[in-house]
Amino acid sequence: MFIEPKRGRGQGQKTGWIEVVCGSMFSGKTEELIRRLNRAKIAKQQVEIFKPSIDVRYHDIDIVSHNQTSIRSTPVNASDEILLMTSDCEVVGIDEAQFFDAGIVEVANKLAENGKRVIIAGLDMDSKGVPFGPMPALMAIAEYVTKVHAICVVCGDIAHYSYRKVPNEQQVMLGESDTYEARCRKCFIAG
Numbered sequence: 001m002f003i004e005p006k007r008g009r010g011q012g013q014k015t016g017w018i019e020v021v022c023g024s025m026f027s028g029k030t031e032e033l034i035r036r037l038n039r040a041k042i043a044k045q046q047v048e049i050f051k052p053s054i055d056v057r058y059h060d061i062d063i064v065s066h067n068q069t070s071i072r073s074t075p076v077n078a079s080d081e082i083l084l085m086t087s088d089c090e091v092v093g094i095d096e097a098q099f100f101d102a103g104i105v106e107v108a109n110k111l112a113e114n115g116k117r118v119i120i121a122g123l124d125m126d127s128k129g130v131p132f133g134p135m136p137a138l139m140a141i142a143e144y145v146t147k148v149h150a151i152c153v154v155c156g157d158i159a160h161y162s163y164r165k166v167p168n169e170q171q172v173m174l175g176e177s178d179t180y181e182a183r184c185r186k187c188f189i190a191g
Helices: 029-042 080-084 106-115 135-141 185-190
Strands: 016-021 047-052 074-076 091-094 118-125 144-148 161-164 180-183
Touching: 016 029, 016 106, 029 047, 029 091, 029 118, 029 144, 074 135, 080 106, 091 106, 106 118, 106 135, 118 135, 161 185, 180 185
Parallel strands: 016 118, 016 144, 047 074, 047 091, 091 118
Antiparallel strands: 161 180
């Protein structure tokens, strides 16, 4: 269970930090991101939320989890756009971080250095089981990392791999349950 940290009471400047929620497809990453952002809103904190503009699976603007929980966001084409839209907020949410350019790491650091709570969700591995995009670097700089798990659709064990069911060699291929399924290590390797 993730316990939300309390803000430090330093000398004027608020303490910022980075939280990363990672895991496979269907593990609840976006659902957890939305839960944390909604709690920040309940606490009357100013929240800004972003997603990569290429992710239009469920909605052009909203971030939507696989179980249809949603929250309004701002789609962006490049990570540096986020810095232009976060000056007045306290909490920044970023979904599908694996699709962002490498600059997302510097953006997250700058936001945290400016006293913001940065909550990032994304796939830690691609469909080949290889670390995905900027996620390893984001996990390395984060104060808090939460790895969530799905259930293997083959055997029912804990799953942390995203198995691609259709032939396609591209690393980035948007899809849902028709394209991907969660698998444990054994079932992922068995193919």
